Amino acid sequence: MTTTATTVAMAEEPTGGPVREARTTAVPVTPRARRVVRPLLAPDLLIRSGVVVLVAGFALIALAWGQSAGESQVYRQLPYLLSAGVVGLAMVMVGVALATAGTRIRDADEQRRQMAELAQVLTEVRVALEEGSGS
């Protein structure tokens, strides 16, 4: 396990106070964890896997219903409730969370692209103004 010092840009104070430029913290994190987490945050991968897990969860719930409907004793129905019903419900929750995270990351990518474009336009306007005033 290694210790990595990372500079984190902080948001502007909502009260209009001074901007905290950066905060340097040292939190232990393994490079392996970093390598594992980063590819998993691909929006398309998150959305597709979320939909797959979601459909699988509903299929498990249907399976639990089908199996428990064939039993007449409650004590034989409860294991189906636990193995397929509850797990299916949990998988539906996981699927929704994965798809939500994927769409949010995709939206953030688009927002970042637009912000970068806006900053670029402002820079070009400034350069044009400087060249105009210099000639």
Add this chain to the structure above:
Amino acid sequence: MTVRTQRMHPALITSLVILAAAVVVSFSIFWLSWRGAAREQDVARQVPFVISGGLGGLAIVGASLGLLLTQVRRWLDALAAADLRDVIASARALLDVVAGDEPGEAGHGPR
């Protein structure tokens, strides 16, 4: 320029890994509770497995996923705020040129 190429705070990675592990662990809890309940032939003895393993596991899944989404949202919000700060800095530099000041002369702090 995508979100994934940005530097991630180690605490963010740690929390994402821990919360994802909690989700995986809760599925192990489901398996344990199913195994325990399937062994019993008395409903009164199965219900505790349903409550502890089933509902408890579901609570862990729900709480972990909620926190995980919150962490992702906070991370994206921080990136958006950093982008916005860059745009504000560019606008200030532009304003300095329009006002006839040297870029950076008027300072870059909030006005």
